Amino acid sequence: MKEFILGGARSGKSAFAQHQAQTSGLNVIYLATAEAGDAEMIARIARHRAERPAGWGLVEEPLALAAALKTHANPNRCLLVDCLTLWLSNLLAAGDERLSTEISALLDTLPVLPGHLLLVSNEVGQGIVPANPLARRFRDEAGWLHQAVARHCDRVTFVITGLPLTLKDCPA
Numbered sequence: 001m002k003e004f005i006l007g008g009a010r011s012g013k014s015a016f017a018q019h020q021a022q023t024s025g026l027n028v029i030y031l032a033t034a035e036a037g038d039a040e041m042i043a044r045i046a047r048h049r050a051e052r053p054a055g056w057g058l059v060e061e062p063l064a065l066a067a068a069l070k071t072h073a074n075p076n077r078c079l080l081v082d083c084l085t086l087w088l089s090n091l092l093a094a095g096d097e098r099l100s101t102e103i104s105a106l107l108d109t110l111p112v113l114p115g116h117l118l119l120v121s122n123e124v125g126q127g128i129v130p131a132n133p134l135a136r137r138f139r140d141e142a143g144w145l146h147q148a149v150a151r152h153c154d155r156v157t158f159v160i161t162g163l164p165l166t167l168k169d170c171p172a
């Protein structure tokens with residue numbers, strides 16, 4: 001089962017994803033894409049870490065997500081990726097070639113991964129058109145990525161105000 005969970009900032013998407021992982025009955029590995037680049041992000045990562053069950057595994061991978069998924073996917077495991085938009089930000093900073101290569105690798109990998117996969121991402125396309133070129137590019141890249149990921153997932157859920165809204169449900 002592949003699930004894609006989208007929502008805005010502080011929408012409850014990560015909490016919903018963690019609930020899905022806990023109730024899967026499988027061994028859980030949390031794949032974190034964030035990098036602790038400043039004091040606020042260090043505190044945010046620590047808070048997220050404290051909110052997760054102690055028995056979950058942790059893999060920190062800011063760029064090579066497809067490779068990490070291939071390494072850790074298992075029929076008896078639930079992988080929770082939080083989040084694709086931070087991963088996308090990291091890739092944009094790494095350059096166009098890396099961005100293209102890693103997105104292609106992820107989209108090629110998704111259909112063949114065993115086990116339960118939860119992918120969390122921020123929906124950023126519902127606001128105004130950003131004022132600067134990099135922000136517009138990020139919004140566009142996120143939109144294209146989200147559409148492609150949604151096509152590869154069995155279930156897509158949009159979370160708003162802590163409430164999940166199922167957009168697609170085609171369990172395997």
